[in-house]
Amino acid sequence: MEDEVILLNFWPSxxxxxxxxxxxxxxxxxxxxxxDVANNKSPLLLEMxxxxxxxxxxxxxxxxxxxxxxxxxxxxxxxxxxxxxLPSDPYQRAQALFWAxxxxxxxxxxxxxxxxxxxEELEEAKKDFIEILKTLQSxxxxxxxxxxxxxxxxxxxxxxxxxxxxxYQKFGNFSIEPECSKLMVWGKRCMERESVAKSxxxxxxxxxxxxxxxxxxxx
Amino acid sequence: MEDEVILLNFWPSxxxxxxxxxxxxxxxxxxxxxxDVANNKSPLLLEMxxxxxxxxxxxxxxxxxxxxxxxxxxxxxxxxxxxxxLPSDPYQRAQALFWAxxxxxxxxxxxxxxxxxxxEELEEAKKDFIEILKTLQSxxxxxxxxxxxxxxxxxxxxxxxxxxxxxYQKFGNFSIEPECSKLMVWGKRCMERESVAKSxxxxxxxxxxxxxxxxxxxx
Numbered sequence: 012m013e014d015e016v017i018l019l020n021f022w023p024s025x026x027x028x029x030x031x032x033x034x035x036x037x038x039x040x041x042x043x044x045x046x047d048v049a050n051n052k053s054p055l056l057l058e059m060x061x062x063x064x065x066x067x068x069x070x071x072x073x074x075x076x077x078x079x080x081x082x083x084x085x086x087x088x089x090x091x092x093x094x095x096x097l098p099s100d101p102y103q104r105a106q107a108l109f110w111a112x113x114x115x116x117x118x119x120x121x122x123x124x125x126x127x128x129x130x131e132e133l134e135e136a137k138k139d140f141i142e143i144l145k146t147l148q149s150x151x152x153x154x155x156x157x158x159x160x161x162x163x164x165x166x167x168x169x170x171x172x173x174x175x176x177x178x179y180q181k182f183g184n185f186s187i188e189p190e191c192s193k194l195m196v197w198g199k200r201c202m203e204r205e206s207v208a209k210s211x212x213x214x215x216x217x218x219x220x221x222x223x224x225x226x227x228x229x230x
Numbered sequence: 231m232e233d234e235v236i237l238l239n240f241w242p243s244x245x246x247x248x249x250x251x252x253x254x255x256x257x258x259x260x261x262x263x264x265x266d267v268a269n270n271k272s273p274l275l276l277e278m279x280x281x282x283x284x285x286x287x288x289x290x291x292x293x294x295x296x297x298x299x300x301x302x303x304x305x306x307x308x309x310x311x312x313x314x315x316l317p318s319d320p321y322q323r324a325q326a327l328f329w330a331x332x333x334x335x336x337x338x339x340x341x342x343x344x345x346x347x348x349x350e351e352l353e354e355a356k357k358d359f360i361e362i363l364k365t366l367q368s369x370x371x372x373x374x375x376x377x378x379x380x381x382x383x384x385x386x387x388x389x390x391x392x393x394x395x396x397x398y399q400k401f402g403n404f405s406i407e408p409e410c411s412k413l414m415v416w417g418k419r420c421m422e423r424e425s426v427a428k429s430x431x432x433x434x435x436x437x438x439x440x441x442x443x444x445x446x447x448x449x
Contacts, residue, residue: 062332062365074321081327088320101307105295112297113281146281 016041017070019056021048023220025119025171026079027067028210032167033083035206037090080111083167096164107158110150111168117143118172125183126221127230137185144187148194155200162204166197170207173198177214178221235260236289238275240267242439244338244390245298246286247429251386252302254425256309299330302386315383326377329369330387336362337391344402345440346449356404363406367413374419381423385416389426392417396433397440 016034018041020027034041046056046066059068059075069076069085076085087096098104121143124136147169151157157165176187176198188195201207224230235253237260239246253260265275265285278287278294288295288304295304306315317323340362343355366388370376376384395406395417407414420426443449 071321076321076324077328078331081324081331084327085320085324088323101304102290102293102295104307105300105304108300108303109296112300 014039015070015072017044018042019044019046019053019059019068019070020066021046022212023217024066025175028171028174029079029167030067030069030082030086031210032170032206033086033096035209036094036096036162036167037086038093039086039090080115080168083164087164095161096167098158098163103158107164110147110157110165114147114165114168114172118169122172122175122179125179125185126225127228129230133183137183140179140183141185141187141190144191144194148191148197151194151197156197162201166201170198170201171211173201174211174214175217178218181218182221182225233258234289234291236263237261238263238265238272238278238287238289239285240265241431242436243285244394247390247393248298248386249286249288249301249305250429251389251425252305252315254428255313255315255381255386256305257312258305258309299334299387302383306383314380315386317377317382322377326383329366329376329384333366333384333387333391337388341391341394341398344398344404345444346447348449352402356402359398359402360404360406360409363410363413367410367416370413370416375416381420385420389417389420390430392420393430393433394436397437400437401440401444 016039018027018030018034020031020043022045031043044053044055046053048066052064055070056066056068057064059070060066060077063077065077067079067082069082071085071089076082083096097107121136121140124132125140128136154160156162157169180186202211235258237246237249237253239250239262241264250262263272263274265272267285271283274289275285275287276283278289279285279296282296284296286298286301288301290304290308295301302315316326340355340359343351344359347355373379375381376388399405421430
């Protein structure tokens with residue numbers, strides 16, 4: 012019997028992008044179902060993620076896996092025959108998990124502030140955001156990808172935010188390039204990969220989405 | 231050459247307790263070094279965890295692993311010959327990681343509010359805390375441990391908080407037992423395990439520590 016794989020997602024989600032990239036890397040055929048997360052979550056989403064009621068949800072042969080980083084690990088373990096995403100060495104795995112966790116704790120919350128706050132809070136958020144990216148850039152070093160020569164787990168966890176960078180910069184009125192040029196080169200390099208190019212939305216579309224959010228929240 | 235394992239920790243940390251339990255479960259001999267996290271972090275701590283400068287840090291043959299949940303996974307992978315902590319099945323692993331992540335996101339932050347806040351915020355925190363524990367209790371169901379018959383990963387991630395329950399209840403002036411009796415039975419069951427009993431502090435000592443914190447912060 013062939014695997015049935017369904018992804019419940021909402022296109023601007025940098026979390027859902029991770030899962031899409033991992034599925035593409037493994038060559039897994041899946042059904043993409045767009046959710047109306049703001050107004051009308053599907054009964055399937057509510058059933059499959061009763062704890063958070065959030066996308067992305069990966070449904071594999073009827074069984075849900077929630078939380079994008081866990082989905083990527085799961086995909087790596089189930090479809091282990093192609094493009095290994097996490098290193099096999101326990102120490103290298105721990106390091107990859109550390110950086111994924113760092114990204115998870117820092118980038119979304121701070122990135123959001125670049126378009127959702129004003130005044131002092133915004134100024135602080137921009138500084139913090141650049142510091143976070145500089146820390147990541149320093150971890151990247153001169154390697155082409157976070158794990159080394161191979162595109163892998165940490166790249167997947169971070170790259171979705173790259174499609175949001177133009178929105179962060181436009182609405183926060185700041186520029187990432189001057190202090191993080193190496194990280195921007197890394198982003199461009201990742202975008203040359205089919206799995207990434209297929210999974211990330213156009214940055215203009217993200218900008219339009221953020222504009223709608225700002226209007227909705229009256230920011 | 232024998233493994234050199236050092237744990238930088240601070241005794242009340244429910245995060246450090248996880249790592250201690252995992253090391254005990256595997257029968258790993260290690261050197262415990264208490265850190266003065268409030269006043270005088272050691273140069274080794276600052277060197278080994280430059281990103282967060284926080285305990286617990288596991289140092290294995292000179293190389294640091296940070297973040298307690300990652301440490302437990304690392305320990306499980308390196309000392310894989312004894313007491314497997316995470317399930318081997320990818321789906322069961324994903325479920326265990328999901329619940330560990332749930333505990334990580336919810337229990338500490340909400341638990342802290344039971345002794346560090348007042349008035350409405352405290353009332354809300356107590357309600358939330360019970361809801362979080364009820365969710366966990368429902369996941370536990372009638373199983374002796376979260377993973378089933380074997381003490382494992384999710385138990386290790388949660389049990390440290392059990393030593394803080396009396397402090398939460400005393401300072402928050404509420405009781406966990408009435409709505410979460412099954413979870414309390416699970417806690418007692420875990421405490422019968424040598425690895426847990428050796429790693430958790432006396433609850434009275436935690437109460438004394440929280441009292442000092444409250445004075446320090448003027449709460």
